[in-house]
Amino acid sequence: MRRATIYRLLVVAAAIGLLEVLCLTGVIDKITMQAPHLIVRDLFRMLVSGRLNGAIMKTLTNTLLALGLALSVGIVVGAILHRYRALRDTLDPLFATYYAVPIFAFYPFFLVVFGLGDLPQILIAFMLGVVAVIVNTLNGLDRVPTVLLKTARIMRLSSMDTALRMTLPAAAPYILTGIKLAVAYAFIGVIGSEFIMSRGGIGYEISFAYTSFDNATMYPLIVLILLASITINAGLSRWEERLLARRGLR
Amino acid sequence: MTASMNASRWSGLRNASVLIAALLVLWQVLYWWVGDVALASPLATFRYTERLVTGETFGMHAYDTLRAFTIAFTLSVVIGLAVGFWLGFAKLAGDVLEPMVVAVYAIPKLTLYPILLLAFGLGLSAKVAFGVLHGVIPIILFTLTAVRNTKPILIKTGKVHKLSPGQTVRWILFPAAVPEIFTGLRVGFSLTLIGSLLAEMFASQRGLGYLLMTGIGLHNVELIMSVTLLIIVFAAGVSTLLLHIDHRLHRRT
């Protein structure tokens, strides 16, 4: 597997190198994009100057709020639905078609009801992520082997003990999949909403930079977001892999 | 057997009806709570939708959206299947590139939108490109997984029946992979739609996405809700149909 990582780095390096060449030779003109090394330089300058720290903090805070909301509501709802089969069966068509619907279409509605503050974005991001958490929590709870629950009864574990020491660890890898998705969706929801219509945050800055022909700000910001989401997602995937590998599920 | 299948079909229908009824009630209650400034009642929305759909310009907008979406989806399927099969069969390429494809899945693609606009300009190309960007990823990933998860026993079976590699693929391997691939196509369908609609909201003077933005700009609540309703009904409707086919395919295995 190590060989694949090396190749991957080579592919990325080659792609960036290609972009560099295309930009420097003018095949890609300056109005469309500046050379990668310039983007990196601009990114450093931007971070050091602290000019956009406010926007970064805003986006980060809203993402974390949306994530926290999606996780707490999602896991609790998932646990409840797992218990009440009839309710779960009724909501099943909703979950199945949920991600086919452009959730962003609700953004105007939220804007009108909640005004131009941060709440619409957080709600959109929450709505995007919560169903992924619910569905994966249900999946994880489904997959707890019955024999483990029987063992808990033989050992006369209390309900709380059974839930915390048997059910939760058994379902953990699958719930983690839901968490991973919720993180990605929280990010997408907040930044996407900022992009469409907002007065702050990184998404807004990118949109503003675009309309102002300010490539020197726009590209570094895009790169920043790409790096952040890739790193976080990769980290969570590694954790998920470890959990699954230790249990022999990979 | 048939009796229980029918029973489950009816209960599925009943569940869906209960759900839709509940959502309509929720909608009506929200309307009473929030008022005309933010929402239109279900009834008003239905009436407006009827007027909208039979109006002159609607056909043009719908056509525009469908055209962009169809081109984007076709491209997504073709590229997605091709790349998916390649990465599934070629072990090294698959190992190297798959994590990168997965990474793209997690990126807020709306941030890449300005780059696409700069590259493709406003209009159809940008819409298609954005749609493809969204839709091709799941198709690649599901196809890749389907190919990788081919059970070795199937290949052995082909050999035992003295089939050529081509025949093995056609008669054994491909049918075995179809359910998984179809799931990828289904997810790709939804995401391509979302992608092209999002693109339409910014880079177009026509289409349903554009109508939505117009509604937002003019604060025309009925228009907003009407277009949203149409999009939801279309997306959910087709998605349910595809899900149904998906279940039938998976039940065979």
Next chain:
Amino acid sequence: MAAEQVSLRNVGKIFSSGQPPAPLHALGPIDLDLKRGEFFAVVGPSGCGKSTLLEIIAGLTPATEGTVEFEGKPIAGESPDGIGVVFQEDASLPWLNVSDNVAFGLRRSDLSDRDKTDRVHNALQLVGLSDFATSYPAQLSGGMRQRVCIARTLVMQPSLILLDEPFGALDQQTRLLMGDELLRMWRETGATIFLITHALDEATMLADRIAVMSARPGRLIDIVETGWPRERDSRIIEHAEFGVITARLWKSLREESLKTIGRARAAPSSKP
């Protein structure tokens, strides 16, 4: 203490499930006494209710008729202390290593940490997994994982151990060796063992007494005494009586098994 550790009188189990509810007479009536410290096996055709019987004794499921007593006290819906159960499916906890898995059995006990560590150590030695204390179940073979489950049961020092086809998922040779291990543990702990198995040779080899169950609803149609010495292992296969006992088991069992797969004749044959 009474010689009878477990007493079942007229025990039966009727399940009602489905729409509309259709009662399923799964088991009984059964009268059975388990003697303290004996090795008792149960064989029977598929679906005859052997597992249900085990779960009733374990307190996992209530009998719908009759009484069950453990150590003179009725079992009432909860699993009594002093009973350990090993299931056929792998019940090892995949997120804990072997040592922690075994220690999990002591979760509810108020022994000192020192005592707990000692018990875990002893249990691991008893099942022969001392060298694997820090391994994870995923790294072990099926047989070793079952030994982890057995160790986790032994660590609670139960006086009655119920095993529901514990070696069902293992290959024949591993099963025979595991049988030897089980006998050794039985002798060292002095517990009563109640084993369900579908392998006749396993039952003959391991048990002091073997009960044969009929097809559903399961009743006891024969109880065979093997009369083996306590110090025994799988080489008892060589003994002349081994074939006789196994043959007797099969004679009773064959008719019942045929009934289960729907091919029994109307009247039982008396031919050997």
